[in-house]
Amino acid sequence: MARVELRNPANETGEWFVDTRCIDCGTCREIAPELFGEEDGLSVVRRQPDSHEDVGAWLAAQACPTTSIGTVSRRSRPGRLYPREIEAGSGVFDLGYCSPDSFGASAWVVVRPEGNVLVDSPRFTEALAGPIAELGGLRHVVFTHRDDVADGRRWAERFGARSWIHLHDRPAARWASDLLGDEQELQPGFLAIPVPGHTKGSVVFLLDGRWLFTGDSLAWSHERQDLTAFRGACWYSWSEQSDSLARLAERHRFAAVLPGHGGRHIGEPGDLHDRLVRLVARMRS
Ligand code: SF4
Ligand SMILES: [Fe+2]
Structure with missing residues (x-):
């Protein structure tokens, strides 16, 4: 689970965040390039998703190898996303x-x-x-x-x-x-x-x-x-x-x-x- 106390300050302010345990594998930026970007060698939320883009954020969160992507309010994910x-x-x-x-x-x-x-x-x-x-x-x-x-x-x-x-x-x-x-x-x-x-x-x-x-x-x-x-x-x-x-x-x-x-x-x-x-x-x- 993403750790809000390790939230990267470079994230755009809002519900979604990436924590600093990110290893910069690039997977989230591949899955949802409109939402995630890179800042000083770590991924961050570049733009907070609107309700239609939520699924991209959830897909990235579920793929992230360090479980670094999450929501401040700890929302539960919308059902099974993978495979x-x-x-x-x-x-x-x-x-x-x-x-x-x-x-x-x-x-x-x-x-x-x-x-x-x-x-x-x-x-x-x-x-x-x-x-x-x-x-x-x-x-x-x-x-x-x-x-x-x-x-x-x-x-x-x-x-x-x-x-x-x-x-x-x-x-x-x-x-x-x-x-x-x-x-x-x-x-x-x-x-x-x-x-x-x-x-x-x-x-x-x-x-x-x-x-x-x-x-x-x-x-x-x-x-x-x-x-x-x-x-x-x-x-x-x-x-x-x-x-x-x-x-x-x-x-x-x-x-x-x-x-x-x-x-x-x-x-x-x-x-x-x-x-x-x-x-x-x-x-x-
Ligand atoms: S998928 Fe996770 S570890 Fe990989 S770049 Fe994104 S936040 Fe970092
Ligand atoms: Fe390799």
């Missing part, structure tokens, strides 16, 4: 409840006839485990890279799921049941594609040639309205990341980017392909 299907009928759900252990990375569940897949790990909470059970549980838990393992083991054990991490990021999850190596189809229409760079064992997952779960290898910049990659948070090799994203552009098409950190975007495959090619050129220049 939240990101497009009606897609079977792709944002899970909220980000974990501080993954620096607030987003995690996703994909509902599939062959068994549901958890992509990266939210914090383990019964508030999510119950709804995930109602969606049919989990057959696989897959990790885009070592940074986003968080509570993955608990999720896998809870649902008796297989767990997958790339062999080069294995030290983060030695308990994982399966290792990823080369490109591999885990289920019909669900591809694991290695993209070494951000970490040596980074992987993106492509669902039905449309949804690309990118971890920290690729994201959307709302500021520039374009695809981006994080040079300042590249832990292994920027040149390898450029090469692996170039291979991704050569071999695959996608229409949506769903990252761990950074902006999400649903667009058009041809446009995103062209943007990825141009991003690679910028990365190499």
Whole structure:
């Protein structure tokens, strides 16, 4: 629960606030950029929501890894907000409840006839485990890279799921049941594609040639309205990341980017392909 005694004085005056335990993961600013902003390395409420925008504030509050977002009057939230299907009928759900252990990375569940897949790990909470059970549980838990393992083991054990991490990021999850190596189809229409760079064992997952779960290898910049990659948070090799994203552009098409950190975007495959090619050129220049 957000702590009003730690309310950041830079918040706009009013009911909603962010406390100073914020770790600046950026998730609230991604979910409700019209309400939250950054001030001296911490998120704050830039504008108090009106009653129609309340849901954005609640979604951010429920996703915040440090539970730093709340209301002065301690209002109770309006029912269950997550899992939240990101497009009606897609079977792709944002899970909220980000974990501080993954620096607030987003995690996703994909509902599939062959068994549901958890992509990266939210914090383990019964508030999510119950709804995930109602969606049919989990057959696989897959990790885009070592940074986003968080509570993955608990999720896998809870649902008796297989767990997958790339062999080069294995030290983060030695308990994982399966290792990823080369490109591999885990289920019909669900591809694991290695993209070494951000970490040596980074992987993106492509669902039905449309949804690309990118971890920290690729994201959307709302500021520039374009695809981006994080040079300042590249832990292994920027040149390898450029090469692996170039291979991704050569071999695959996608229409949506769903990252761990950074902006999400649903667009058009041809446009995103062209943007990825141009991003690679910028990365190499
Ligand atoms: S989601 Fe929470 S931790 Fe992350 S930037 Fe917002 S307030 Fe800070
Ligand atoms: Fe990362």
